[in-house]
Amino acid sequence: MLPTLTTIKEIDRTFSTGDLPILVTCSDQKQYICKYMRADSVSAYKLASELLGSLLAQYWNLNTPEITFVKIRPEHTKQYAIPCNFNVEAVGYKKIENAADITNCIDGDIKRSDKLFRQLLQIALFDFWVANEDRTCNNANMLYVDRTEQLFSIDYGGIFNTNNYQTAIYQLSSCDSIIYADIFKHLKTNTDRQIIVDKAKKYYDICINKSRGLSTVLNSLNIPKIWNVPKNVLVTKINELFEKQWIEDCFANYVETLRENF
Template sequence: MPYSTPPRLIQLTEVIRVAEQGMTKPILCRAEDGRRYYVKGQQTDRASLWREWIAGYMALALGLPIAPFVLVQANEFVLRELSSELRLLGSTPAFGSAERENATWYENSLSHQVDARVRQAVLVFDWWVKNGDRQVGNTNMLWETIPERLVIIDHNQAFDDEFDTVAFVENHVFASEWDALTQDAELRAAWTHRMSQALVVARWALENAPHEWRWANAEQDIPAAYDPERALRMLSRCVEPDFWSVR
């Protein structure tokens, strides 16, 4: 993944419908590249966009199977033809997660088909970004049938100030990997190295996010009630001695 140039902003050509699932009400859209994306724009808050964006790049940096994501935008010409519900998408840059056409919602019965290394990677990632929103019964994961593989989605609740470490270890969909991970010093050290190396990507993601996200409104006269530097401070704790502690 190159980090030398700013990410491309892709224009939306069609706004289709509100997704059937998702508390942030993503909107299914078609973009100029021909792909369909579930888009989170002005119908959600700025904190959700920052969390999706930074967590997305952390997932990429760790090699996780995350659905491809891009920056997308609907111009006023597209918006003016929409219903009031769809027009909530807004015209500022938005977060688009690619639709996975050959995917269904992940069921816990599929766990044995997921490589143990992938299960562990998802567990480490969610612990690192303080994402407690991947539990049994609400996994925020998809299962692609061609080829058979896991796909993670929805990180709008990452970087949670109220992250409950005990509940995480008890309820995460891949919690069964926790003991094997934390009891292996070499394994922990390898993950710490990977996470520390990825911190430079986190900084790049912050600096290359849309400047509009720093404002709460399209007029850009009300600062957003979210400081993305907080996310980077949370990520940097990966090198601290008590990073793996459950308390």
């Protein structure tokens, strides 16, 4: 069960990125970046992807913001023309403090450390497995926290080949991967590629096994009824992630993409 919070004051800010998310303060006094249902482009299926991607990232032990459902009160958005359906719960990501967006012009602001490189490799592998088409060299969807040397994975609205719930999941093209971005070149170490691949394989097997827990969690997950997203559609999609062929092909794709960039 995820909590459902309510906004308590006027929204704090808007973002001009693709989904036009908003920063709100909720009843627990914490701030959340919200993705909400929009008549034009953001469907309930995209919100479901945000939810599932975020839960899977937790199984993978990635740094990823906590999520919750948020009811955005109409009186709190009056000063902005937010194309929001107020009766529908939004997905809220707890704000990561002191975080900077990773952009494609990497400068000395980002430390070079094994810890950061390891996190980047894990995020890259995760993306292949969930077919995340929305983390590319132009759009890292990652936040950097300098003090703790953490990379946070954000934004799961592009998993399952950008919310393709109609057809079977298919492989990312390698240039869709963050491995092609400058952040990868910046953090890359001299470690032998085969050592990286061997470690990644162990991590991958563990994460996939842990992620199987999602099927049970999904049974009791309080997905808002108003989203009108049948659980069986989500279960079918998630099951595709655990097909033996898919698991093998994703890893092979990851290894090949690494090879192209080493």
